[in-house]
Amino acid sequence: MIYVRESHVEKMGKTQDVSYEILNVLEFNSTRKRQSVVCRYRDGRLVLFCKGADTVIYERLGTGNGDLNKVTRVHLEQFGSAGLRTLCLAYRDLAPDLYESWNEKFITAKSSLRDREKRLDEVAELIEKEFILIGATAIEDKLQEGVPNCIQTLSRAGIKIWVLTGDKIETAINIAYACNLLNNEMKQFIISSETDAIREVEERGDQTEIARFMKEEVKKQLKQFLDEAPQYFCSPSGPKLALVIDGKCLMYALEPSLRIMLLTLSLNCSSVVCCRVSPLQKAQVTSLVKKGARKITLSIGDGANDVSMIQAAHIGIGISGLEGMQAVMASDFAIAQFRFLEDLLLVHGRWSYIRLCKVVMYFFYKNLAFTLTQFWFTFGTGFSGQRFYDDWFQSLYNVIFTALPVVIVGLFDQDISSSLSKKYPELYKEGVRNMFFNRRVVAIWACFAVYQSLVFFYFVSLSSSTSRDSDGKMFGLWDVSTMAFTCVVVTVNLRLLMMCNSITRWHYISVGGSIIVWFVFIFIYSGIMTRFDRNDNMFWVIYVLMSTSYFYVTLLLVPVAALLGDFLYLGVQRWFFPYDYQIVQESHKDDADSINKPDSQETKEHLTPDEARSNEISQLPKEVSKHSGFAFDSPGYESFFATQFGKYVPPKAWDVARRASMKSKSKPK
Amino acid sequence: MDTDRERHRARETAFYLFTQQSLPACKPVLTPGWVIAIFLFMGVIFIPVGLISLRASHCVVEIVDRYDIDCVPEPSRMDKVSYIQDDSIPKNCSHFMKYINPSWIDAEVNSYSLQMYVKSRSDKQLLDGQKYHDTSSCQPVESNNNRPIVPCGLIAWSLFNDTFEFIREGAELKVNRKNIAWKSDRGHKFGKNVYPFNFQNGTLIGGGKLNPEIPLSDQEDLIVWMRTSALPSFRKLYGRIEEDLDVDDVVVVNLMNNYNTYSFGGKKKLVLSTSSWLGGKNDFLGHACVFVGCSSLTLAIIFMLLHVKYRRPYGDMSYLPWNRKSFSG
Numbered sequence: 001m002i003y004v005r006e007s008h009v010e011k012m013g014k015t016q017d018v019s020y021e022i023l024n025v026l027e028f029n030s031t032r033k034r035q036s037v038v039c040r041y042r043d044g045r046l047v048l049f050c051k052g053a054d055t056v057i058y059e060r061l062g063t064g065n066g067d068l069n070k071v072t073r074v075h076l077e078q079f080g081s082a083g084l085r086t087l088c089l090a091y092r093d094l095a096p097d098l099y100e101s102w103n104e105k106f107i108t109a110k111s112s113l114r115d116r117e118k119r120l121d122e123v124a125e126l127i128e129k130e131f132i133l134i135g136a137t138a139i140e141d142k143l144q145e146g147v148p149n150c151i152q153t154l155s156r157a158g159i160k161i162w163v164l165t166g167d168k169i170e171t172a173i174n175i176a177y178a179c180n181l182l183n184n185e186m187k188q189f190i191i192s193s194e195t196d197a198i199r200e201v202e203e204r205g206d207q208t209e210i211a212r213f214m215k216e217e218v219k220k221q222l223k224q225f226l227d228e229a230p231q232y233f234c235s236p237s238g239p240k241l242a243l244v245i246d247g248k249c250l251m252y253a254l255e256p257s258l259r260i261m262l263l264t265l266s267l268n269c270s271s272v273v274c275c276r277v278s279p280l281q282k283a284q285v286t287s288l289v290k291k292g293a294r295k296i297t298l299s300i301g302d303g304a305n306d307v308s309m310i311q312a313a314h315i316g317i318g319i320s321g322l323e324g325m326q327a328v329m330a331s332d333f334a335i336a337q338f339r340f341l342e343d344l345l346l347v348h349g350r351w352s353y354i355r356l357c358k359v360v361m362y363f364f365y366k367n368l369a370f371t372l373t374q375f376w377f378t379f380g381t382g383f384s385g386q387r388f389y390d391d392w393f394q395s396l397y398n399v400i401f402t403a404l405p406v407v408i409v410g411l412f413d414q415d416i417s418s419s420l421s422k423k424y425p426e427l428y429k430e431g432v433r434n435m436f437f438n439r440r441v442v443a444i445w446a447c448f449a450v451y452q453s454l455v456f457f458y459f460v461s462l463s464s465s466t467s468r469d470s471d472g473k474m475f476g477l478w479d480v481s482t483m484a485f486t487c488v489v490v491t492v493n494l495r496l497l498m499m500c501n502s503i504t505r506w507h508y509i510s511v512g513g514s515i516i517v518w519f520v521f522i523f524i525y526s527g528i529m530t531r532f533d534r535n536d537n538m539f540w541v542i543y544v545l546m547s548t549s550y551f552y553v554t555l556l557l558v559p560v561a562a563l564l565g566d567f568l569y570l571g572v573q574r575w576f577f578p579y580d581y582q583i584v585q586e587s588h589k590d591d592a593d594s595i596n597k598p599d600s601q602e603t604k605e606h607l608t609p610d611e612a613r614s615n616e617i618s619q620l621p622k623e624v625s626k627h628s629g630f631a632f633d634s635p636g637y638e639s640f641f642a643t644q645f646g647k648y649v650p651p652k653a654w655d656v657a658r659r660a661s662m663k664s665k666s667k668p669k
Numbered sequence: 670m671d672t673d674r675e676r677h678r679a680r681e682t683a684f685y686l687f688t689q690q691s692l693p694a695c696k697p698v699l700t701p702g703w704v705i706a707i708f709l710f711m712g713v714i715f716i717p718v719g720l721i722s723l724r725a726s727h728c729v730v731e732i733v734d735r736y737d738i739d740c741v742p743e744p745s746r747m748d749k750v751s752y753i754q755d756d757s758i759p760k761n762c763s764h765f766m767k768y769i770n771p772s773w774i775d776a777e778v779n780s781y782s783l784q785m786y787v788k789s790r791s792d793k794q795l796l797d798g799q800k801y802h803d804t805s806s807c808q809p810v811e812s813n814n815n816r817p818i819v820p821c822g823l824i825a826w827s828l829f830n831d832t833f834e835f836i837r838e839g840a841e842l843k844v845n846r847k848n849i850a851w852k853s854d855r856g857h858k859f860g861k862n863v864y865p866f867n868f869q870n871g872t873l874i875g876g877g878k879l880n881p882e883i884p885l886s887d888q889e890d891l892i893v894w895m896r897t898s899a900l901p902s903f904r905k906l907y908g909r910i911e912e913d914l915d916v917d918d919v920v921v922v923n924l925m926n927n928y929n930t931y932s933f934g935g936k937k938k939l940v941l942s943t944s945s946w947l948g949g950k951n952d953f954l955g956h957a958c959v960f961v962g963c964s965s966l967t968l969a970i971i972f973m974l975l976h977v978k979y980r981r982p983y984g985d986m987s988y989l990p991w992n993r994k995s996f997s998g
Contacts, residue, residue, distance in 0.1 A: 351690075380899075380900050380901050381901070382901070412690070412692060412694070414690070414694070414696075418690070418691075424989075426989070426990075426991045459953075459957060461899050461900055462951075462953045463951055463953045463954045463957070464899070464951075465900060465902070465903070465904070465951065465953075466731075466904060466942075466948060466949035466950055466951045473849065473850070473851055473906055474893075474896070474898065474903070474904055474905060474906055475898070475899070476896035476897050476898055476899070477897045477898055477899045478897075479899075480898075480899035481899070500697075501696060502694040502695070502696045503694055503695050503696075503697065504692045504693065504694040504695075505692070505693070506692070529857060539853060539857060539858060540851070540853030540854075540857070543853070544851055544853060548948065549946055549947055550947055550948055550954070553718065553722060553947070553954055553958070554954065556718070557715070557718075557954065557957055557958055557961065560711060560715070560961060561957065561961050564711075564961065564964070564965070567704075567707070568968060570699060571699060571701075571704040571972070574699050575701055575704070575975075575981070576979075576981075578988070580989055580990065582698075583985070583986065583988050583989055584986075584989070585696070585698050586698055586700070586983055587985070587986055589696075589698050589700075
């Protein structure tokens with residue numbers, strides 16, 4: 001039993017609570033695209049109310065009342081062009097015996113163990129027909145704030161953006177205009193199933209005929225557009241291309257025979273809008289690009305109908321909050337608003353790419369420099385396999401002495417700040433072209449590793465070939481190797497600092513800490529001789545070393561000589577062949593450090609009046625509604641609260657029209 | 670408003686900065702000025718250091734004399750191996766060396782091959798003597814006739830046993846054979862109560878014999894020899910001449926050419942050298958420092974010239990590819 005507070009237009013101002021009994025609820029699903037409810041009035045009248053997409057409602061209308069249907073259709077198109085989401089409402093009176101017999105079937109279907117969904121759909125079909133149209137509703141499904149900006153920034157970054165939506169074609173085109181995906185200068189290719197020719201064939205009703213005809217149509221259009229496209233391509237200043245395709249046509253275009261044409265055409269367009277797509281088609285389009293074009297795909301959605309698309313792409317992102325959490329649960333990343341995608345990709349994505357490249361390259365470099373030193377040693381030992389370094393040195397090299405700094409780099413390295421990353425989205429293309437981890441980069445690091453290992457080995461061993469102590473005592477193998485190892489650890493850690501773009505306090509701590517840990521380790525290791533050591537080669541080695549002045553001269557010389565080559569290369573590269581991000585770094589080198597200021601403070605002076613107003617409105621205390629989405633925004637909501645607080649909000653166009661029509665109705669009173 | 674202040678305070682905490690990736694950081698940008706400055710600085714530091722090292726190395730006098738060929742008498746020069754292994758032939762030899770202020774003597778041996786050799790020792794046994802039984806690392810010179818060898822191992826077995834005597838103007842120069850090993854080795858690695866046992870008793874004699882009455886911690890020859898060296902060509906300290914020698918003194922060396930380096934093609938040399946604060950005569954460090962310093966200065970100068978000639982406007986955004994393209998439409 002539900003109660004509805006009704007107030008009739010005739011009795012303006014007086015409300016009463018009327019009770020209705022809800023007998024059955026036929027729930028919404030995306031195949032049926034409608035939902036219905038059977039209710040009993042207080043006077044025993046049985047009514048079936050239905051709400052759904054206009055196509056499905058119109059299919060099920062009864063005869064009669066044709067004028068209203070036509071007028072409503074015109075209105076629906078107008079609403080669609082205004083970018084509103086439309087729904088149709090219809091009702092049907094039910095005779096009690098008809099209802100009873102149907103109800104039995106419904107109960108059986110509802111309690112069946114297998115194929116429940118299908119049976120419920122079939123049962124619903126039985127009763128959902130012969131409707132009488134009540135009218136249409138249109139809801140403004142506002143774009144979230146910042147969406148057009150975000151889309152524009154992402155396309156500057158070289159990311160192609162496609163829109164896959166379940167809305168009508170007019171709504172979808174409107175939204176694309178609002179997002180700057182389409183504009184009037186672009187050449188638009190439209191493949192729609194709402195042309196007159198197709199409607200004619202549909203009215204004839206023969207399914208196979210319709211299918212064949214539509215396929216032919218789609219094929220013809222695809223071919224035609226594919227032939228036209230190259231001429232726009234050749235001139236670089238020519239208009240960009242856009243493709244708009246309908247869900248029904250997409251069904252035929254995704255078939256294996258036409259798929260390649262669709263893919264070629266759509267890859268040439270700078271934006272693609274698909275409307276009236278079902279969730280399955282969304283996934284199919286995503287797979288088409290992923291497998292056919294071998295590009296990295298990212299799909300972002302907020303509703304349950306986006307789940308399959310999110311899972312089909314390489315990266316799936318769910319927007320949380322508006323329409324439930326299904327999209328979030330199926331996704332790889334979840335963000336709260338669409339505009340955060342910009343941050344996610346341009347800031348964090350780019351930083352992650354740079355950090356990964358650095359960490360991997362550094363890891364290979366440091367191990368190469370370390371191991372090749374032993375390799376050069378084998379030439380002197382007659383390839384007998386004698387190890388140059390003590391076992392503990394080798395084991396702990398990667399664990400203690402050089403491990404933490406590279407982790408810190410992987411966590412914190414930023415080539416430019418987040419605000420600059422968003423300001424220059426074209427820097428994202430560096431990652432797309434894989435400029436920091438290609439063969440050339442790897443070869444350069446490897447060369448320097450070889451050079452450094454030569455410096456380590458030969459400088460140390462040649463300089464210690466005669467006595468090094470002022471008393472004339474000679475160094476042994478383990479003294480030389482400890483000296484070399486000390487140089488390796490110091491050099492490799494200093495090289496890390498040279499490779500960082502931003503050095504935080506943690507970098508200093510970890511680099512300094514690693515070197516200090518090495519000294520602490522070697523002091524302890526060579527100072528202690530226990531019963532369990534296999535051999536005592538390392539006993540007192542470091543103290544012997546540190547008692548000579550040779551140690552200090554070598555420790556000064558060898559890291560500098562080893563890093564000389566790297567430093568020279570860095571200087572030359574940055575000067576004569578700079579990467580794009582380095583140019584940006586240079587030009588913003590003197591910007592004040594503005595990390596701690598929240599963004600709103602920085603940009604307060606630059607708000608346009610619109611933005612200022614929406615800022616203020618967003619700070620008003622709001623009623624928290626269960627329907628937290630904009631789709632359920634009613635026109636007067638904003639203006640009501642705003643006027644309470646003395647802020648002015650211009651009323652919407654249809655709001656004005658509605659109030660005007662109401663006034664005229666009540667006037668005669 | 671209060672919430673704003675709270676929010677601002679929350680933003681200052683270290684944890685917030687850490688998780689929001691906004692830690693205060695220094696962002697070093699390598700400008701041309703810095704590159705030139707660093708190269709100049711390195712040049713300024715390394716050239717003096719190099720020159721000082723070179724001077725230290727030059728004040729060391731070193732005289733190297735290869736004797737292994739000369740000391741084999743003429744008839745046996747063809748077959749040096751059998752000469753050296755023949756115990757009956759006395760192996761004296763006399764050499765003349767002209768010195769200019771030497772005071773250390775090193776023996777230099779070339780061309781040893783290392784791995785098994787380096788492993789073939791047992792440090793525990795050196796400390797504990799026969800009480801220590803696990804001498805498997807000493808293979809293949811572990812025991813002889815079922816009696817353990819102390820000290821075991823190839824390194825000890827191949828103990829260098831050439832001896833040298835120095836005579837100047839008829840009087841013998843005293844050579845201090847004590848204190849030639851590192852104090853840590855003498856004190857901690859070689860036991861005070863361990864005596865050589867069953868040493869060099871086998872059929873194949875690798876080197877010198879040890880006096881079984883002197884404990885290992887006093888056998889400095891053995892200690893010095895056991896400190897394995899890094900390269901195949903190495904020097905070991907033989908002893909110290911503590912008297913001052915004058916310029917142009919002629920010293921006669923009487924040596925016993927016992928040690929067999931002929932079977933592996935090695936060379937033996939006698940080195941007399943003085944030592945400075947940086948050790949023996951080794952120009953390498955000095956040369957390397959000077960080289961690094963000079964090349965830094967050269968690079969600094971080259972960079973300065975290039976900077977003047979090919980000046981890329983620093984931080985000029987028109988060099989960015991997307992800005993560049995816009996010029997051509």
